[in-house]
Amino acid sequence: MDIHITKTLPETIARRAITPASPNYDEARALYNGMIDKKPAAIVPCRNADEIAEVVAFARESNVLLAIRGGGHNGPGLGSCDGGIVIDCSPMTGIDIDVDARTVSVEPGLSQGEVDRATAPYGLHVPAGIVSSTGIAGLTLGGGHGYLAREYGLTIDNLLEAEMVLADGRRVTANERENEDLFWAIRGGGGNFGVVTKFTYRLREVSDVLAGPVFYDTEHTARIMRWYREVLPSMPRKLSMTLGLKRCPSAEGFPEELWNRPVCALICCYDGPEEEARGVVEPLLAELPEPLMNGLMEMPFVDWQGAFDPLLPKGLQWYWKGDYIHELSDGAIEEHLKFGTDTPSNLSLMHLYPIDGAPQERAADATAWGTRDATWSMVIAGIDPDPANAAKVMHWAKDYWTALHRHNRHGGAYVNFMMEDEGEERIRAAYGTNYDGLVAVKRKYDPDNLFRVNQNIRP
Ligand SMILES: Cc1cc2nc3c(=O)[nH]c(=O)nc-3n(C[C@H](O)[C@H](O)[C@H](O)COP(=O)(O)OP(=O)(O)OC[C@H]3O[C@@H](n4cnc5c(N)ncnc54)[C@H](O)[C@@H]3O)c2cc1C
Incomplete structure (x- = not known):
């Protein structure tokens, strides 16, 4: 590790930098994903754009690796780096x-x-x-x-x-x-x-929402997935319905007799008054078998947004794989049955996040994010609190993804659901026809690739 760079930091940066010699270094460098253990030479908390510009100038002039940290949540830990400098935006909370x-x-x-x-x-x-x-x-x-x-x-x-x-x-x-x-x-x-x-x-x-998870026995998984692919496009846009293959969390708020049981989940959120919401959601769910648990309830949207937080504290082991999904074919459903109905840990999951509706109304080249014809952004996340299980959840996620990927016509994934070892081809595929445009903008604004700790667009 290139620790010596801290000695040459300008005084104005050095006096606020957290280095391996600082008592709070381990706390400051810890990322959300406990599987990632990066050791930067200096973490520099910045309070404003001037302080950021000073660190950017130093990194550019000294040719030092530079990472930018927002919330530190990135799967592969791209908010940090080994041996370089981290611009830590956490003090900027205006x-x-x-x-x-x-x-x-x-x-x-x-x-x-x-x-x-x-x-x-x-x-x-x-x-x-x-x-x-x-x-x-x-x-x-x-x-x-x-x-x-x-x-x-x-x-x-x-x-x-x-x-x-x-x-x-x-x-x-x-x-x-x-x-x-x-x-x-x-x-x-x-x-x-x-x-x-x-x-x-x-x-x-956004008013109060009718929201919550509805859990089904996994024996109904194929039926529910086929139903879901048919009905999702015609569901009102006020309704978001994520399909999940996972286990019932072993946690307060879930019936104890279901703890750790594999389930097929429909995670719903309807933006509207309860009566209107129930009028939409209940007839839909009535087309399906009796659930093991129906957790739908009316609540402020902000409460629903935080509902999963207690299950997912900082420091768990995470391994992510993603893909954009256009169609949920029968072949893909077969693979989901094989891998998704027996996840390797209580928290590991597969989620299909719907991105049909409003995102599809814009042209593919309206923004750099261009997969506007996909129906879902899928994530397979191997998650476990115990580092001893890291390899197990990682292999499950990789095997599951490999089996599914050949059923998908899009080669790429949402970049925020990708790890660091996926290769340049996957980044190109993530952006599709927008990739060349991104390279052109990169050449104009960052020709020397100073900002390269990310899913990198090479100039
Ligand atoms: C539990 C969990 C749930 C998630 N749920 C969702 C979800 O529902 N929807 C969704 O879209 N994504 C979701 N994600 C993925 C999330 O969007 C990414 O992990 C994202 O990278 C997190 O941003 P961050 O600022 O916390 O990350 P960081 O690790 O701090 O940074 C991530 C990347 O962004 C860059 N970056 C950060 N701040 C700046 C800045 N100020 N300027 C320039 N670049 C910057 C970094 O350089 C790095 O490359 C989830 C992630 C987790 C862990």
């Missing part, structure tokens, strides 16, 4: 809500839950992901999908503007009128183009 204009500006150290909790009192939300502790920055830059995607699009479809520090030190604004090419690229292209110091989003009105 938020500015304009209720009349229905916009919110947020700094990159916030989690999506912190954004949700700040906007919820106004009945307004940024469409984002489904676990509160995820960083709003990395989630947005990869695309961002969650319960509101079918109704309001991806997080990037609600992004109005970003303020950034570029590789050459310039501070710029990117939106539909200024630096439009940069604005296009950051909507899906990750942290390849600069450090975002502020995001401005359009806010959406």
Whole structure:
């Protein structure tokens, strides 16, 4: 590890840097995914764009590896690096809500839950992901999908503007009128183009929701998957329904007799009053066998957003594999039955997140995230608290994915569901026909690839 770089850090950076000699080094370098153990030479908490620009300049001039950390949630730990410098955005937690204009500006150290909790009192939300502790920055830059995607699009479809520090030190604004090419690229292209110091989003009105998981015996899995692929496209967009193959969590709030039992899950969220929601959801579910558990209840959207947080604390072992899915073929369902109905641990899962509806209304080249004809973003996540089980959950995820992948016509996945060992071809496939455009923007804004700790677009 190149620890000596800390000795040459300019004094203004060195005095706030956390290095291997600092008592809080291990705490500061720990990432959400306990499987990743990166040891940067210096972690530099930054409070504003000036402090970020200073670190960017030092890394550029000293040719030091540079990582940018938002929420530190990334699967392969791309918010950190070995031996280099980490720009740690966590002190940047400013938020500015304009209720009349229905916009919110947020700094990159916030989690999506912190954004949700700040906007919820106004009945307004940024469409984002489904676990509160995820960083709003990395989630947005990869695309961002969650319960509101079918109704309001991806997080990037609600992004109005970003303020950034570029590789050459310039501070710029990117939106539909200024630096439009940069604005296009950051909507899906990750942290390849600069450090975002502020995001401005359009806010959406979201009332209470009817939400919760409905669990079925796995003997019904094939029937439920065939039903799901048929009915999803015609479901109202206010309804998000994720299909999951997993086990009932062994946790408070779930019937003890179901703990650890493999289940086929429909995870629902209807944005609307309870009576209207039940009028839509109940007739749909009536087409299916009797569930083992029906956890649907009315609640504020912000509560549902945080509902899975207690199950997924920081430090678990995670191995992710993803794919975009257009059709759920009978052949694919066969593979799901083989791998998904006997997951290797209580938390391991396969989720099919619906991205039909609003995301499909935009052209494939409207943003760098271009797979706008897919129906689902799939994730297979091997998860376990015990490092001794890391290899087991990783092999399960890889084998499951390998068996399924040949049934998918798209070669790529959502970049936020990819690990670091997937190779350049997978990154190209993730962006499809937008890849060449991303390379052109990279050459313009970061020709020396200073920002390369990410799913890298090579200039
Ligand atoms: C439990 C869990 C649930 C998830 N659920 C969802 C979901 O529902 N929907 C969804 O879309 N995704 C989801 N994800 C994936 C998530 O979007 C990614 O893990 C994302 O990378 C997390 O962002 P972060 O800021 O926390 O990550 P970090 O690890 O801090 O950074 C991730 C990447 O973004 C870059 N980056 C971070 N901040 C900046 C910045 N300010 N400027 C430029 N680049 C930056 C980093 O360099 C790095 O390459 C989930 C992840 C987890 C662990």
